Amino acid sequence: GTASSSSTMSVARSTALAAALRLAGCAAPRNGQIVRVAPYQPGSVASPLSRVARAIVQVQPFGDLPAGTGGGLADARQVVHFAVAPPPARLLHAAVSAELQAAGHQIGGAGAPVVVRGAVQRFDVTASQTALYWAVEAQIAVAVTAARNGRTLSHSYVSRCQDVAYAAPAPDAMAPLVARCVGDAVRQFRDDQAMAALIGG
Numbered sequence: 176g177t178a179s180s181s182s183t184m185s186v187a188r189s190t191a192l193a194a195a196l197r198l199a200g201c202a203a204p205r206n207g208q209i210v211r212v213a214p215y216q217p218g219s220v221a222s223p224l225s226r227v228a229r230a231i232v233q234v235q236p237f238g239d240l241p242a243g244t245g246g247g248l249a250d251a252r253q254v255v256h257f258a259v260a261p262p263p264a265r266l267l268h269a270a271v272s273a274e275l276q277a278a279g280h281q282i283g284g285a286g287a288p289v290v291v292r293g294a295v296q297r298f299d300v301t302a303s304q305t306a307l308y309w310a311v312e313a314q315i316a317v318a319v320t321a322a323r324n325g326r327t328l329s330h331s332y333v334s335r336c337q338d339v340a341y342a343a344p345a346p347d348a349m350a351p352l353v354a355r356c357v358g359d360a361v362r363q364f365r366d367d368q369a370m371a372a373l374i375g376g
Contacts, residue, residue: 204255204343210346217277223368235290255302257300267295267360273361299312299313309343313349314336319331335356336355
């Protein structure tokens with residue numbers, strides 16, 4: 176199954192981002208500039224993942240996008256592709272691990288009764304110049320697989336977050352948008368009842 180989500184900022188948050196971007200600088204961004212994303216901090220709300228029996232979970236390193244995908248040269252529409260740090264696979268691995276721990280599960284090593292692994296399917300962070308503004312966007316897709324007692328379940332979680340900026344966006348001003356999109360994707364994992372049921376046994 177595939178879970179998907181689309182999120183947009185409130186007017187107030189959008190205005191705040193636009194103001195930050197105005198202060199970020201005038202030069203147009205370049206391909207490959209690095210957006211540094213803060214570690215994901217899960218909330219303390221109850222969720223399907225927190226309601227199941229506690230488990231010891233090995234979270235294997237996530238697979239990253241193949242080299243050369245995501246972030247080509249700017250095209251005629253002035254689409255600029257940003258890189259992110261940490262790399263997408265590490266960013267999403269850490270976020271999924273944080274959600275498991277926040278839900279009361281224990282992160283274990285080899286031999287743990289539950290094994291979770293993942294692969295980045297898409298991770299695009301772009302700014303597209305139009306006549307009036309820059310359209311800034313993050314698109315994330317991550318596949319997560321959980322295995323327990325011979326049972327396996329794989330789901331993809333998809334998030335797309337958009338906003339506009341009225342000055343050329345600097346990488347540091349893009350970071351909140353990317354963080355929000357990562358959070359949206361991993362909260363879909365947290366709220367996936369079928370995935371939680373398998374993890375909890």
